[in-house]
Every structure is written in C-alpha cells, then in structure tokens.
Amino acid sequence: MTPRYARARQAKTARYDAETIHAILDTGLVAHIGFLDADRPMVVPMAYARRGETLFLHGASKTRIARLDGVPVCATVTIVTGIVAARSGFHHSMNHRTAMVHGMARLVTGAEADAALDAITDHLLPGRTGEVRAMTAQERKATGVVAIEIEHASAKVRTGPPKDDEMDLDTGLWGGVLPIATGLGTGIEDAYTPEGAPEPASLAAARAKFAQ
Template sequence: MSDLSSTGRTRHRRLREQGRSDRASLFAVLQAGFVCHLGVVSDGVPMVVPTVYGFDADYIYLHGSVASQSLTQTTTVCVTITHVDGLVLARSVFEHGVNYRSAMIYGVPRRLDSDEKLSALRCLTEHIAPGQWDYARRPSRKELAATTILAISLEEASVKVRQGPPDDADDPHDVWAGVLPLTGSWQPPVTDPHATRPVPAHISRRVGTLSPA
C-alpha cells in the first residue's frame, strides 16, 4: 500500500513523531468513525459542517440536501476526522494533552451524477450501519434528485496519532500522572413506537461493540 502524499498542506511540521505517512493509518482513522467536519469558505466566510461519511479505497463520500451551501463548493475543501482516546494528565498543566487519532483530507469535491449516487449512498450506509442497505428501502428517484453526494479524493491527506503516558516523567512534582481513557459503545436499540418488527440481527449484534464497528 502506497504512502500518503506529502504536500505543503499535509507535511508534518510540528510533533512529527505523531505523524503517520502510510495509507493504512488513514483507513484506520476513517474506519473508526462516521462523523467528519467539512471545512469550506462560503460567501467569503469560513464554515465547518459536521456530517456523516462513507469511504472506499480512493474517495470519502459526503451527502446532504441539494440546497446545502457547504455542498456546492468548486474549490479545495478540508475534511477532518478526530477520535479522542483519553486525557493525558501530567505532573504539570503545561504537559497535559489528549491521546487521539486524526486525519485531514484536502481536495476539490466532485458532485456525483445520478448513476453514481446509489453506489456512493450504499458505501455510506454500509459504513454507518452494516447490513442496513439490504434491509431498508432504497432511495426513490425523487429522493436521489433531492440529494447531493460529494466525492473527495483521498490522495492528499495527513494523519496524526498520539498514544501513551505523559511526557514529563522527569518532573519532580509528586502528584498522580497518567491517562484517563475514553471509549464509546453502542447501547441497546430503542424501537420506534410505530414499528412492528423486532430489532434485526445486524443491529442487535452491535450492542456493546465499540462505535462504529
């Protein structure tokens, strides 16, 4: 698997030891989450929009209403994904930090046509809730027409990961220091009061697993 690109925007300048240059690290960050933040400039004003995503080997896919300003961009955008794994509580406040995994993706978005939308929506749906694409109703032609799907290349991306204990083991101040881990897991489903079917297996088996796997 090839390394990530190294451009002026993705080159690691600070905390280089936390940088990752392999594509496997990018895919691991993408696989571990399903919410990203899309950074755009709209009417000369910066705007950062949270949204769900899907991805394949070449692109990250974002979707929304055709009326969404953030999805009409024809210039470079920035997509970020961040996972917090714990608080790093050091001997000094200066050395406090966060264990995290993050990725930044730069690219000019491409709006998908109607023939490509279904494939991208399947990718997105199966990333968020594996098994749901074949279980739920597929989008109608009218719903597809009301939906914009952006494909942003994964060619220009940057990944950083911070793990481990505080970096101030040589600080003589005698206080507790360490990491307060943070994890998230799926809880039991809450059934829609109008639903008559039992919870399907592909949903119930995720209970207790770490989000989003």
Template sequence: MAHEESAPDTSYTPTERTVPTRARERAAYDHDTVHAILDAGYVCHLGFVRDGDPIVLPTLYGRVGDRLYLHGSTGSRPLRTAGETADPGLPVCVTVTHVDGLVLAKSAFHHSINYRSVVVHGTARQVVDPDEKTAALDALVDHVLPGRAADSRPGNTKELAATAVIRLDLREVSAKIRTGGPNDEPEDLELPYWSGVLPVAPVYGAPIPADDLAPGTPQPPYLTAR
C-alpha cells in the same frame, strides 16, 4: 528483458500542507493507517471558504477505496458550489478525529490527549452519475452501520433529487497519532499529583425499538454484534 509492473502505491505523498510543523514523528501517510482511522468513524468536519469567510460543518461520510463521499441537502451552499460547471469543484479540508484518552500530567502545561486523526485536502465535486450516487449513499449508510443499506428501503426519486453527494479523492492526506502517557518534566516527577491516562472509548447502548415497530419484528444481527 521482461517488463516489470510498478508496485502499487501504499502511502500518500507528503505535501507542504500535510507535513505538521510540530511533532512530525506522529504523522503517518501509509494507506492502512489512514484508512483504518477513517473507517473507525462516521462524522467528519468539512471546511471551506464561503464569501471570504471560513466555514466548518459536521457531516456524515463514507469511504470507498481512495474516495470519501459526503452528503447533504441539494439546497446546501457548499454542495451546490461543488457542482457548478463554470468552476467545477470546491476546495475543501476534511478532518476526522478520535479521542482515545485524556493524558493527565503533573503540570497543567503537559496535559494532553491521546488521539487518532486524518486531514484531507482537495477539491470536492458533486456526484451526478445515478449509479455512483446510489452506490455512494449505500456506502454512507453502511459506513455508519455495516449491513444496514440492504436492510432498509432505498431512496425514491423524490428523496434522491433532494439529496446531494460530493466526492473527495484521497490524494493529499495525512494521519497523526498520539499514544502513551504524560511527558512530565524531571523536576515535576516528585510532585504529589496523580498522573496517567484516562482511556476514552465510544459505547453503544442496547437498541431501543421505535414506538411504531410492528410486534415480532426481529432485531437485526448487525445490532447485536456491536
């Protein structure tokens, strides 16, 4: 009998921490949904515990396959903790959220937002391999603006020494999405108040050249394509 290779996983396994207590029908665990939400943004919130107190910090991130990379100063407490050899890794929770619309109901209670969000639980570890660190930093730059890493000077020895990168594997992950209009109570439908959705979307303005940009420097195509 021929050996059959198992099909690759296409979804993250739900856990006690990734199954919501409310609106479970809005949760998703498939890779395509989770990755699409992560790839649509570049600012996340990194949560951890420091000296017994909860801390949440906004920072940039980049995704490479099933890994998230976050960066900061080598003087950052969470990044230092993630690199300690006595107790390797830092337990963290990373969240990414996009607001797609303001949901205006006839009652104040049923006002809501349409959103896409991802929550990642896991242990972050500092990246020490030079090649992985360089690739991670390129991924961070390209995640914000695809094509920019190859169109800028890479970090030098001093800059790389001052920059720490942590890695978080995507294993305990969930997405949650709300779409659609307001969920008004039947008895409120005849009330004389406007109801519906006000869409929200990010807008990029026209690029503004630096004051010291050399005359004649062409604008890169990845800016005009946005």
C-alpha cells in the same frame, strides 16, 4: 488492580501511510468538513464514507452541498481516546487518532451517487441498506452527493501516558490517563416497530465496528 503504564510508552506521531489513515477514516462517526463560504471558513460535521481514495458526503440538494462542486475542502476525522493528566499544565494533552484529508469536491450523479449513498448509510450501520427499502427517484433528486478525491492526507496519533519533565516525576503527584470510550448501546425501537421484533443485524455490526 489499576493497570500501570510501563515507562516512556507515550508516543505522538505523524503518519502518512494509507493503512493508518484509512483505518481512522473507516472507524470515525463524523467528519468535520472545512471549506470557504463567501470568504468565511466553515466547519460542518457530516456523515461520510470512504471507498478507495475517495470520500463521499451527502446533503439536501438545495443546501450548501451543491455549492461544494469544484471547491477545495478539508475533511478531518478525530477519535478521542483519553485525557492525558500530566504533572504540569504544560504537558496536559489528549490521546487521539486524527486523519486529515485534502481534496477537491465534485458533485457526482447516477450510479456513482447511488453507490455513494449506500456507502454512507453502510458506514454507520454496516449492511443496513440490505435491510431497508431502496431509494425512490424523488429521494435521489432531493439528495446531493459530493466526492472528494484524496489529494493529500495525514494522520496524527497520540497514545500512552503523559510525557512529564524529569523534575516533576518524583513529586508524588498522580499522573496518567483518563480513558475515553465511545460506546454504542442497545437499539431503542420506535413506536412503529412491531412488539418483539429483533434488533436488525446492522446494529450489532455498528457496535463491533465502532467499539474503541
């Protein structure tokens, strides 16, 4: 049997509490990072991690990441959970959870950068840094790390069925939600993995973390 939404359960809310915002940041896969580059707005998808009220990003030292030092950035994380099929084009929508963070970027180095890099790897594959070798000095030198102290943050969350106009409700039209799920599968080992080597624990941890 198809589950049916109870009446008027749709909700679209702006949220400003840390708990909601942190939960979205902690379960997103990529952040879309916005900044101005030579007077042109740029939006770049990046891996990231949150520790307290700080977001960390990384990139090759020689690329754009170094130029973010001292620059205001916006980091937006969006988790889409459904397409809302209303009875009018006007009321179509998407169910989603979005966190938007504003802050100044600053390059970090030393122990803070080391911890940030581990945090970024462990954000995607929890515990992975304990499964692989440590970074070399050369790799550290080649990697730029940026911290964004969260100065302002907001969340938008939409859930539930369409919010149709009263006049459209008894038209006999189908209205509802087409759910969207993010699914992480079974790890596909590469050609250098010993035959029969078990999947590392971090992959199961990621499946549990990102299951929407």
